[in-house]
Amino acid sequence: MLDIRVEETAKLKEKPDQSALGFGKYYTDYMFEIDWDKDQGGWHDARIIPYAPLQIDPATMVLHYAQETFEGLKAYRNPEGKVQLFRPEMNAKRMQNSNKRLCMPYLEVEDFVQAVSALVEHEKDWIPTAPETSLYIRPFMFASEPGVGVHPAVSYKFLIILTPVGNYYPEGVAPVKIWIEDEYVRAVKGGTGFTKCGGNYAGSLKAQEKAEAHGYTQVLWLDGNEKKYVEEVGSMNIMFLIDDTVVTAPTEGTVLPGVTRDSMLTILRDWGYKVEERKLPVEELMTAGREGRLKEAWGTGTAAVISPVGELYFKGEEVVLNDFKTGPLTQKLYDTLTGIQWGKLPDPHNWIKVID
């Protein structure tokens, strides 16, 4: 249990118009912060304080060596007006795994969930109520020790900030064009692909730029060793309906173990679908596309929930899926998962944590 003190501010911001929230445009009045210092015995001084810029030394190690991890989850208002989270312990555990890989200390699962719940509850007036909206929660942690030698830092800051959001894509759930990248790679065996660390994203921007220059929205990464198997999209896992089987990459070190991925696989198995977590060669995928056996494909992640794939591009060849329309299984998955998250459908797996 953390002992969290609250520092109130008299000056509250004006709440934004719920019909034009966008994604990550507005931040709430408060943030959570806790420090970790080796010479002070670890975690100390948990606090909810007014949202404000941080003041850090120019030598702060994260700015030089990128010892940083983060998480992303959402708080929802259910039809009774209660505030709920979706599987927050999974984010807590994943952040522990990220931090271990980057030689960083980590919060206990209960403490992570307590900190998230306490801040969300304090800021509950910021949870939007319009359809398709939620409060996006961004926990993150970084090396705060000043120094220019490479070593695991002896001090860290863990923070949580909140931003009310609408749809991730301004056009809503609509098919996207995906560029399968055959030059740059995101992750290799033994690397940091399974972690949510900022460095993974810095390294991915070049391919994203390239995809956009060719008129594509997102990059689909191949494995970093052979560039043969499909792994995941920029900030989403990806699933394919080939004939009557759902195929997705296994999470074996190079793929981020998404909470949305796990939840959708569970729902698909509940529905009796054949689900395969296996290495899928890009050649097999393109052949299935060419032969019309690739029925649907969709990206999965907390931010966008589901992103239908309308087109795949690989080495000069384009494959259009389902006439560039959202497929029936993709739509049903979106409706079911968001129905559970917004508290409109039953929650058979106890994924929802009502906090207030």
Ligand SMILES: *Cc1c(COP(=O)(O)O)cnc(C)c1O
């Ligand atoms: C966050 C993320 C995902 C999706 O994970 P969720 O827990 O479903 O939000 C997928 N891939 C990458 C690279 C990510 O950073």
